[in-house]
Amino acid sequence: MSKSKERMARERGPNRQNVIANPTLKEKFAALGNLPRFFKLVWETHKWYTLLNGLLRLLRSAIPVAILYVGKLIIDEVVTLSKGHATDHQLLWQLVAAEFALAILSDALARATALVDSLLGDLFSNHTSVKIMEHAATLDLDQFEDSEFYDKLERARQQTIGRTILLSQVLTQVQDLITMAFLAAGLMAFNPWLILLLLIAIVPAFLGESYFNDRSYALTRGQTPERRELDYIRYIGASDETAKEVKLFNLSGFLIDRFKTLSNKFYDDNKKLSIKRASWGTFFALLGSAGYYTAYVVMIMKTIEGALTIGTLTFLAGSFRQLRSTLENILTRFTAVSQGAIYLRDFFEFFEIQPKIFMPVKPVPFPAQIKQGFTFENVGFKYHNSDKWANRHLSFTLHAGEKLALVGENGAGKTTLVKLLARLYDPVEGRILLDGIDLRDYDLLQLRHNIGIIFQDYLRYQMSFAQNIAVGNIDEMNNRALIEQSAEKSLASLLAKKLPNQYDQALGRRFNNGVELSGGEWQKVALARAYMKDAQLLILDEPTSALDARAEYEVFQRFADLTKGKTAVLISHRFSTVRMADRILVLDKGQQLEIGSHEELLALGGRYAELFHLQAKGYR
């Protein structure tokens, strides 16, 4: 490894090493193996456009040589006429008309191809974006929390835009190859040595281009994490959601400095490469011209000697010139196409990521009525990017119909526990049983449908009031009665009545005419989501922290009344709420410390009693 490469590798950290590896010519050819899969995707996007595109390009590939050849015939005919060897002009005008027709056809075909290319490109971009969203939806939460995964997702997203270019590049490549075959056939018939001259003039340019494309690929790929950071800073620097803190903390200077540092680094890296590329490019172009003019001189000499007609000289010179530019395009495009095909690998790799949490082969249907409840058997869980156990040695039963409150300091593992219940993660140790059967054996969709969770970091959808509630059960999106009932239950209905457009009121500031709600108001809207489906297990993970103490008490009291007989888990830091639960589980550093009713735990005189008295003292 060269010194600078070593330094780059060190700066980027150990797992960035693969980023600077340059693909060899062999790897580039291997990457072309991705093209059939790519074309399958294009074909899937729109069969007729794909076919039409191929046909148009096939026609176009024959045009250049046809025009050159008719041109040769015209010149020879003019020479014959001018020397007085013939007097009939009919053939000449027919030839001119033919060339005119070819020119018009060429233009029309070029426009038609560009049109079909752009239509197909747009459809392709939409089709792949949908595919990415569909695949992303099947993946696990912890995969989203992995930065390498994010880089892949980012690159896959870029492909949806960039690949439409690849599409027309590959098609043009095929078209040019056919054009070249026609032109080369003409040139070979005259003098095969000219082809050799052509290759000598062009191969260095190709190798140079290939080298610089590699560097540029490595550079772009290596910049992915920083580019994500750049996008993130741009977002924080100017967005409705962040403007408040950015102003108050006066962060703009800090953000702009970081943006400048990153963007200047990109600029410098790219500039260095661009300058080198331009200098070498000029040199190689010079070589190409030298090759062309050598061939031209040979042809002129032969014409003077009388071995060629003037028409043939123009035809050959034209063919050589065109062949040179076509071949140059093909070679240059080869690197671009193979680079594109390497990028495609990123795209397909994203689709190869498989979720670890999936539907069992023979799923057990979720019980119509939970009988015993959820039993934790020595459950432990560690986030994949952490060595610390977020939950460990949890052994208890959440009985059917019971309301269990989770109590513990920040980071004690409360949220993790409820995520395990919803199978957003699976335990690393032990197992969770539902009515005696492992949770992993149940139908995943039914399980999720039967669990209603509202998290503390619920989303504030920049959509209408009604839609913000309907997301709790999207199948009932058009069931206005259910939406309104749910709003009544969470006390959000009072709020809807005050809004100008009531349930159709757009919320949030991102789009026109949106109304922003207060933190507590948003929470009431989010809470209504829990009532949208008849879930058998309801989990409220501190979605009420922004409500004042009285409102939280009311909301929970209502929740307890409305969900009588249902199994529920509540997380709250307020003991007035917690004591409403049938039992309380106290967590400490992920482990279970105490479990029992409010009275039992007070009598025990342990952590719960201590925290309860502490809070009660604060209110006195």
Ligand SMILES: Nc1ncnc2c1ncn2[C@@H]1O[C@H](COP(=O)(O)OP(=O)(O)OP(=O)(O)O)[C@@H](O)[C@H]1O
């Ligand atoms: N996505 C994650 N990746 C890595 N570690 C995480 C992740 N989420 C949480 N943790 C860690 O797991 C531990 C338990 O977190 P958890 O969110 O379950 O706590 P909590 O009791 O709900 O806290 P809080 O009261 O602050 O909401 C913490 O140490 C936290 O840092």
